[in-house]
Amino acid sequence: MGLLEVKQINHSYHSGKLFKWNVQSNKVLNDISFTIEEGTCLGLVGTSGAGKSTLGKVILGIQPPQQGQILFQGYDIYRADKMTQRKIRRNLQVVFQDSYSSVNPRLTAESIISEPLENYERLTVAELKSTVISLLERVGLSEKDLNKYPHQFSGGQLQRINIARAISLKPKLIVLDESVSSLDMVTQSLILELLKELKQDFGLSYLFITHDIKAAFSISDRLGVLEKGELIELYESKEQFFYSKNPVVLQMRDSILAEHPRFRSITKREI
Amino acid sequence: MEQNDQSILQVRNLHVEVKTKEGLSTLVQDINFGIEKGKILGIVGESGSGKTVTSMSILQLHDKKSMNISGSITLHGRELNGLDSKEMRSIRGKDIAFIMQNPMNAFTPVFTIGHQFVETIKSHSSLTNKEAKELAINVMRSVNLPEPDKLLKKYPFQLSGGMLQRVMIAMAACLNPSVIIADEPTTALDPYNQLSVLRLLDKIRREYGTSILLISHDLGVIAEMADEVIVMQQGRIIEAANVFGIFDNPQHDYTKKLLRTRPSLYFQKQPYTYKL
Numbered sequence: 423m424g425l426l427e428v429k430q431i432n433h434s435y436h437s438g439k440l441f442k443w444n445v446q447s448n449k450v451l452n453d454i455s456f457t458i459e460e461g462t463c464l465g466l467v468g469t470s471g472a473g474k475s476t477l478g479k480v481i482l483g484i485q486p487p488q489q490g491q492i493l494f495q496g497y498d499i500y501r502a503d504k505m506t507q508r509k510i511r512r513n514l515q516v517v518f519q520d521s522y523s524s525v526n527p528r529l530t531a532e533s534i535i536s537e538p539l540e541n542y543e544r545l546t547v548a549e550l551k552s553t554v555i556s557l558l559e560r561v562g563l564s565e566k567d568l569n570k571y572p573h574q575f576s577g578g579q580l581q582r583i584n585i586a587r588a589i590s591l592k593p594k595l596i597v598l599d600e601s602v603s604s605l606d607m608v609t610q611s612l613i614l615e616l617l618k619e620l621k622q623d624f625g626l627s628y629l630f631i632t633h634d635i636k637a638a639f640s641i642s643d644r645l646g647v648l649e650k651g652e653l654i655e656l657y658e659s660k661e662q663f664f665y666s667k668n669p670v671v672l673q674m675r676d677s678i679l680a681e682h683p684r685f686r687s688i689t690k691r692e693i
Numbered sequence: 694m695e696q697n698d699q700s701i702l703q704v705r706n707l708h709v710e711v712k713t714k715e716g717l718s719t720l721v722q723d724i725n726f727g728i729e730k731g732k733i734l735g736i737v738g739e740s741g742s743g744k745t746v747t748s749m750s751i752l753q754l755h756d757k758k759s760m761n762i763s764g765s766i767t768l769h770g771r772e773l774n775g776l777d778s779k780e781m782r783s784i785r786g787k788d789i790a791f792i793m794q795n796p797m798n799a800f801t802p803v804f805t806i807g808h809q810f811v812e813t814i815k816s817h818s819s820l821t822n823k824e825a826k827e828l829a830i831n832v833m834r835s836v837n838l839p840e841p842d843k844l845l846k847k848y849p850f851q852l853s854g855g856m857l858q859r860v861m862i863a864m865a866a867c868l869n870p871s872v873i874i875a876d877e878p879t880t881a882l883d884p885y886n887q888l889s890v891l892r893l894l895d896k897i898r899r900e901y902g903t904s905i906l907l908i909s910h911d912l913g914v915i916a917e918m919a920d921e922v923i924v925m926q927q928g929r930i931i932e933a934a935n936v937f938g939i940f941d942n943p944q945h946d947y948t949k950k951l952l953r954t955r956p957s958l959y960f961q962k963q964p965y966t967y968k969l
Contacts, residue, residue: 470853470883576741604880606910608739611954633883636913636956677884679891679913681955683936686917688888688895 423496424457425627426595431455431480431490433473450476451487452651458595463621463628465642465660467635467674473651474631478599481629482516483507495594512542515588519600521580525572531558532568535587542591557586561616578609582616589620595627602637614641635678639663647671700727701904702751702789702872707764709743709750717761720746721928724764728872728904735919735936736908737951743928744908748874750774751906752789753781768872787817790865794877796857800849807845810864817868832867833860835900836893855886859893866897873897874906879914891918912955916940924948 433451450473458464468474479485481492483499492499494510502510518524525534535554539545545553555565561582572580581601588596598617602610618641620626632638638645645663647655649670657663663671680686707724710717721743728734736744749755750762753773766773768788773781785791793799800809807826814825826845833841838859849857858878865873875894879887891914897903907918915922915936922939924932924947932945943949 469885470855578740606739607912608910608951608954611956614956635884640956674884677888679884679887679911680916681913682940683916683919688891688917 425460425495426458426481426629427491427493428454428456428477428481429491429493431477431487431492433476433480433485433487433489450651451480454490454651454653456646456653456656458627458629460594460627461621461625462644463630463642465630465632465638465645466648467632467638467645468648469674470633471650472648474633474648475599477648478516478597478629478631482514482597483511512538512591513594514597515591515593515595516597516599517581517584517588517601519603521577521584521604522572524584525580527572530569530571531563531575531583534572534583535590538587538590553590557590558583560589560620561586562612576609578605578613581605581609581613585613585616585620589624589626592624593626595629597629597631599631600633601630603632603634610637611640617641635663635674647674699729701730701769702906703727703765703767704747704751705765705767707747707750707762707766709746709755709763710761712759712761719928720760721750721925724930726923726930726933728906730871730904731898731902732920733898733905733907733918735915735922736906736925737910737912737915737922738925739910741927742925744910744925745876746928747925748791748876748906748908751874752785752791753778783817786813786865786870787868788870789872789874790868790870792858792861792865792873792875792878794880796854796861796881797849799861800857802849805846805848806852806860810845810860810867813864814867828867829863833863836863836866836896838863853886855882855890858882858886858890862890862893862897866901866903869901870903872904872906874908876908877910878907880909880911887914894918912951924951 431451431454434447434449436447454477456464466474476485480487486500494514497506497510499507499510532554535557536550539550539553554568558564558567563579563582575583602613605613614637617628621628630638630642639660642660645657645660646653647670654670655666655668704724704726708722709720711720724747726734738744751766753776755762762774764774773784800806807829810829811822811825814820814828820828829845830841833844836859838844844860852860878894879890882890894905895918898905909915919936922934922936923930924945926947932939932948939948940952943952
């Protein structure tokens with residue numbers, strides 16, 4: 423049994439008027455099934471509008487799907503009783519793309535990170551503070567940052583705070599929804615390194631949703647390709663991505679930018 | 694970087710300071726570069742290294758009360774630094790166009806795209822509404838946007854990010870500017886849209902002979918597009934060279950670090966063996 427089992431998820435958004443005959447349903451997820459084993463990372467790539475983020479929301483329990491089941495550690499997250507749901511939420515965390523809008527601007531870094539701890543664990547004030555400090559140090563920040571507000575951090579630092587908050591309860595699975603897409607290259611590779619380290623240290627599993635194939639490649643063990651709501655390819659090893667003959671994958675592979683000017687495809691000219 | 698008379702846009706000893714409570718704080722210093730006609734100059738650097746400050750001082754978009762801009766910025770030999778806002782307005786959009794990172798914020802959400810397109814054209818030329826609209830449709834056709842006449846009636850929120858970015862490039866190109874400043878034009882887009890936007894920028898460069906100042910933190914974009922590259926760190930230019938020079942033979946430690954940290958698809962098969 424895998425840590426997370428996604429079974430035949432179907433979901434559509436309705437762009438409806440008041441009357442029923444005007445309702446247009448827009449299928450965003452079509453019969454999606456996969457499992458994530460403990461301690462592994464599944465990368466999901468797709469163009470914008472492929473349904474990546476909707477799938478992330480469905481797995482997190484934010485958006486109930488119209489059909490299908492999400493089993494987390496064997497429990498159906500939408501049908502479990504309250505106590506089990508509480509336990510599931512502890513083990514299922516998320517880091518979003520926009521780091522500024524996923525924190526409360528009126529809270530300090532300390533209270534942002536300690537919020538889940540206060541909800542789930544009974545710690546004394548001193549213990550709480552030392553836990554928060556160790557979390558901050560784990561993600562590469564220091565004690566000085568405790569009393570800073572979100573606007574005093576850069577995007578990369580704030581994303582680290584989001585990660586610190588996500589790992590504070592030692593969860594089993596973290597959904598990373600475009601978590602590194604808006605960061606610059608140096609910060610991005612630092613965050614990816616951090617995520618890899620955390621995966622080793624805590625035995626975390628990730629669902630890494632992204633449109634950046636290079637980033638997905640550097641972190642995932644398995645790779646899935648999502649296109650127009652369907653999981654068209656699911657590779658057990660990521661190298662298979664290069665050998666696929668699927669036209670969507672071919673197009674994706676062609677739009678990867680060159681790593682050296684010698685291999686450039688857009689501007690073929692003499693310099 | 695060598696500066697010669699062929700450069701269309703020249704920046705010399707640019708120094709930008711911001712006034713804070715504690716005194717003056719330097720944002721960028723000793724910036725020197727020039728762009729020749731039809732060439733693409735790439736600026737690389739992590740966030741906070743002064744890339745955007747440099748581009749915004751070329752357009753004189755900084756608040757003059759709180760910032761000191763010294764140095765010389767010349768376009769076709771004409772000094773831009775210190776021009777009053779009225780003269781600067783006639784340059785922005787006509788001689789130097791600007792493409793932003795987030796196209797959603799660059800358009801007004803309450804007017805249609807056609808309205809904003811026509812407004813831009815009319816403010817720099819003596820065309821009538823009808824002629825301006827025709828010009829807009831022609832430019833949009835030439836950059837392969839589908840159904841331009843329908844597109845003009847839409848509002849910005851009805852289009853996707855990639856589409857909007859292409860409309861913005863069409864808008865930037867329609868007055869045939871001599872320089873386009875593209876500030877992270879593809880950061881918010883997925884790979885396919887990124888490729889089409891970059892192709893479009895290159896098409897404009899080829900057809901109109903526009904020089905492009907391409908700001909990006911993505912070395913892939915730089916490798917694909919740029920002729921010359923400037924690497925910035927903490928408000929200074931630390932390395933400036935030809936694009937092959939940067940990738941094959943980086944001089945500065947920071948450039949080497951940048952090249953090392955880029956995620957690569959081929960790292961298992963092909964280690965770092967670009968040196969000739």
